[in-house]
Amino acid sequence: MTEGKTIREFFEQDHDRLDELFTTFQQLKRSDFAKAEQAFKEFKVGLQRHIVWEEDLLFSLWEKKTGMSDSGPTPAMRNEHRQIGQQLESINSKVVNQNMDSDQEEEGLLNLLSSHNRKEERALYPAIDQVTSAEERKVVFLNMNNIPEERYNLCCGQH
Numbered sequence: 001m002t003e004g005k006t007i008r009e010f011f012e013q014d015h016d017r018l019d020e021l022f023t024t025f026q027q028l029k030r031s032d033f034a035k036a037e038q039a040f041k042e043f044k045v046g047l048q049r050h051i052v053w054e055e056d057l058l059f060s061l062w063e064k065k066t067g068m069s070d071s072g073p074t075p076a077m078r079n080e081h082r083q084i085g086q087q088l089e090s091i092n093s094k095v096v097n098q099n100m101d102s103d104q105e106e107e108g109l110l111n112l113l114s115s116h117n118r119k120e121e122r123a124l125y126p127a128i129d130q131v132t133s134a135e136e137r138k139v140v141f142l143n144m145n146n147i148p149e150e151r152y153n154l155c156c157g158q159h
């Protein structure tokens, strides 16, 4: 699945996959709540996993290779992850109460995510691809499978 892929290709595909799950949630929440809720859970866990992959493996590799950890793009990206996480929780608290009135929070999340993802896809991922070798990227992809599930499988209202 990750054979020979660049960071940009793989992580961009994960953004697209997550976008589709969120669209499914939005499209179905007023007609088939059970299915919408399922899509939201998959989205939430998937996004949390994506963020752990970035912060623990990708950004840390970039910071090590470039020597930029307090400066450079990653502190801002980590900060945006916290905002994304907060918005995700505010939608989640409505979903667990079967409250469909989350349009405003959804819009907030989509706004945050679209600008965040655009910056990663256009600038940060290509820069990471440039400073890493194929071998180093392979290690990232391998280590992604070794992240313990309890780091990201937090859903929904169980923590």
Ligand SMILES: [Fe+2]
Pocket: 051, 054, 077, 081, 116, 120
């Ligand atoms: Fe990110």
Ligand SMILES: [Fe+2]
Pocket: 011, 015, 050, 054, 117, 120
């Ligand atoms: Fe990302």
